[in-house]
Amino acid sequence: METIRLRLDIAYDGTDFSGWATQPGLRTVQGEIEAALARLLRAEAGQLRLTVGGRTDAGVHARGQVAHLDVTPEQLEKWGATQRRGATVAAAAPASACTASSEAARLMTRRLNGVLQRSAGDIAIHSVAQAAEGFDARFSALRRRYEYRLRPKNARRDPLTARFTADVPRVLDLATMQRVSEDLLGLQDFTTFCKAREGATAVRELLAFDWRETDDGAYAARIEADAFCHSMVRALVGSVVAVGHGRLTPGELVGLRDARARTSSFTVMPAHGLSLEEIGYPEDSELAARAEQTRARRDPLDD
Numbered sequence: 001m002e003t004i005r006l007r008l009d010i011a012y013d014g015t016d017f018s019g020w021a022t023q024p025g026l027r028t029v030q031g032e033i034e035a036a037l038a039r040l041l042r043a044e045a046g047q048l049r050l051t052v053g054g055r056t057d058a059g060v061h062a063r064g065q066v067a068h069l070d071v072t073p074e075q076l077e078k079w080g081a082t083q084r085r086g087a088t089v090a091a092a093a094p095a096s097a098c099t100a101s102s103e104a105a106r107l108m109t110r111r112l113n114g115v116l117q118r119s120a121g122d123i124a125i126h127s128v129a130q131a132a133e134g135f136d137a138r139f140s141a142l143r144r145r146y147e148y149r150l151r152p153k154n155a156r157r158d159p160l161t162a163r164f165t166a167d168v169p170r171v172l173d174l175a176t177m178q179r180v181s182e183d184l185l186g187l188q189d190f191t192t193f194c195k196a197r198e199g200a201t202a203v204r205e206l207l208a209f210d211w212r213e214t215d216d217g218a219y220a221a222r223i224e225a226d227a228f229c230h231s232m233v234r235a236l237v238g239s240v241v242a243v244g245h246g247r248l249t250p251g252e253l254v255g256l257r258d259a260r261a262r263t264s265s266f267t268v269m270p271a272h273g274l275s276l277e278e279i280g281y282p283e284d285s286e287l288a289a290r291a292e293q294t295r296a297r298r299d300p301l302d303d
Contacts, residue, residue, distance in 0.1 A: 001072065002072065002142065003068070003070040003071060003072055004071055004072075004073060005069070005070050005130070005131040005132060006022050006068065006069045006070075006071060006075050006076075006129065006131060007066065007067075007068055007127075007128070007129050007130070007131040007137065007191040008033075008050070008066070008067045008068070008069060008125060008128050009064070009066055009122070009125070009126040009127045009133060010033070010062065010065040010066070010067060010123065010124070010125055010126065010128070011062055011063045011064070011066070011108060011124045011285075012030075012061065012062050012065070012122055012123045012124070013028070013061055013064065013122040013163065013164075013192075014056060014058070014059050014060045014061040014062065014271070014272070015059060015061075015163050015272060016122060017029050017032075017058065017059070017122075018058045019055070019056060019059075019060070020052055020055045020056045020057075021052075021055055021059045021062070023036070028067075029056070029062075030050055030052065031119075031249065032116065032119065032123055033050060033123065033125075034048055034049065035066075035110075035119070035285060036112060036115040036116045036119070036120070037069070037112070038067070038072065039115055040069070040079065040111060040112060040115050041075050041078060041079060044303060047188070048067065048069060048071070049069070049070075049214070050067040050069050051067060051068050051069075051136065051137050051138055052066070052067045052138065052211045053065065053066035053067065053082060053137040053138055053144070053279040054066075054138075054141075054144050054216060054228075054276050054279055056274075056276055057230075057231075057271050058271060059270070059272045059275070060271045060272075060274045060275070060276070061164055061272075061275040062273065062275060062276040062277075063275055063277050063278075064145070064276055064277045064278040064279060065276055065279070066137045066141075066279045067137050068131055068135060068136065068137040068217060069077075069115055071180065072266055075076060078109065078155040078270050079108050080101075080104030080105075080107055080108050080125070081163070082114070083231050094164075102172055104128065104194075105128055105129045105130070108128040109125055109127050109128045110215045111181060112125050112128060114153070115161070119125070119275075126175050128145060132284035132287055133284070133287070133288070134287035134288025134289075134291065135281070135284075135287045135291075136267070136291040137279075138289070138294075139228070139290070139291035139292075139294040139295050140281050140282070140287045140288075140291045140294070141279050141280065141281055141290075141292045141294070142226065142280045142281060142290065143224055143225065143226055143279070144205060144224065144226075144227060144228060144276065144278070144279050144280075145208070145222065145223070145224040145276075145277045145278040145279075145280070146223045146228075146233050146274060146275065146276055146277060147220055147221065147222055147223075147273050147274075147275050147277050148166075148220065148221040148223065148233065148234070148237045148273050148275075149161070149164060149165040149166065149218045149219070149220045149221075149272055149273050149275075150166045150167070150168050150218060150219050150221075150237070150241070150269070151166070151167050151168065151218045151219070152168050152170065152171060152172040152219060153167050153168065153169050153170050153171050153172075153202060155217040155219050156167065156169065156210050156216075157216065158216045158217070158218075158252070161216055161218065163197060163271060163272060164275060165218050165272075165273055166269055166270045166272060167271030168241060168245075169243060170241075170244075170245040171185075171245065172193070172219065172241065172244035172245055173244050173245075174211055174213065174219060174244070174246055175295065176250070177211055177219075177241070177243060177244040178210060178211045179250065180240055180243045180250040180253055180254075181209040181210060181211065181221070181240050181255055182209065182210075182252060183253070183291060184206055184209055184240075184253075184254075185197075185206050185207070185208070185255065186205065186206060187199075187203065187204075187205045188203070188204065188205075188206065188257065189202055189203050189260050190202045190203070190204050190206075190229065190232055190236075190257070191260040191261065191262075192234045192239075192256050192257050192259060192260055192261060192262065192263060193229075193235035193236050193239065194229035194232050194235070194258075195229070195230045195262075195284065196230045197230070198227075200229065201297075202229050202231070202232075202260075203223050203230065204227055204228065205225060205226045206223075206224075206225045206236075207224045207225055207226070208222055208224040209222070209223050209224075209236065209240075210221065221237055222234030222277075223237070223298055227294075231268055233274060234268045234269040234270075234273075234274060235266070235269075237269045237273075238266045238267045238268050238269045239253055239265075239266040241266070241269065242265065242266035242267070247265075248265060248266065252265070
């Protein structure tokens with residue numbers, strides 16, 4: 001069956017979700033969006049499936065999530081059609097062309113958001129657009145960028161940001177945290193910071209790990225890598241926080257990394273301080289090759 005691939009750019013407050021991935025009996029981001037799509041396009045449950053660029057755990061937020069969806073030409077036409085004097089008119093290019101114009105894309109985005117607002121006001125669809133040839137939201141990605149926000153002891157608490165800022169009841173040395181974060185950069189085996197999966201690799205390239213103080217007095221970490229294994233971001237932040245309050249020395253942390261074994265020497269940080277900010281992709285001409293390369297070397301359960 002002929003299908004057209006669409007790219008969805010998504011944001012959500014993860015507080016009340018049991019993560020991204022659909023789980024029986026639980027409220028998830030994927031479940032809410034797929035249910036909205038089914039209502040919008042009058043499709044059977046499970047017919048429309050999203051593939052996501054970065055699966056998030058329970059309580060984790062996103063401003064820059066990306067997913068793709070395959071639809072039929074008929075579904076695309078129905079989704080992007082406008083009503084004009086009682087007649088249905090395709091806002092997209094002719095269905096035979098299997099394309100979505102910018103006008104139709106805006107309409108499709110607005111319609112999906114309209115359905116979601118009735119049941120999931122904590123999800124926003126930023127855009128819906130036809131994907132470039134070869135695009136795969138998961139495997140075409142070059143990098144993923146997260147932000148982790150925390151508030152150290154004695155910092156002024158801001159209730160307006162409490163849902164996405166973790167409290168750390170200790171005084172933290174931000175300069176030391178920055179220095180040790182830089183020591184962790186590069187292509188490394190991050191088994192120490194990952195929940196092990198049998199047969200999976202924890203080799204990742206950590207591209208950026210830096211800190212800043214925000215206007216509301218929180219500390220925010222920017223963490224970017226080609227991909228992350230499960231719990232890696234929150235574990236990395238927890239390890240650096242342990243150095244920031246003196247539980248570990250910078251040398252001890254590097255030693256723990258090189259030991260490649262899970263440890264109780266630092267605490268994995270709470271989920272609600274974490275947000276997926278951006279997923280980066282190559283030029284359109286390189287999307288398919290990147291997806292093929294990633295599939296060949298990446299454990300299918302990791303992001």
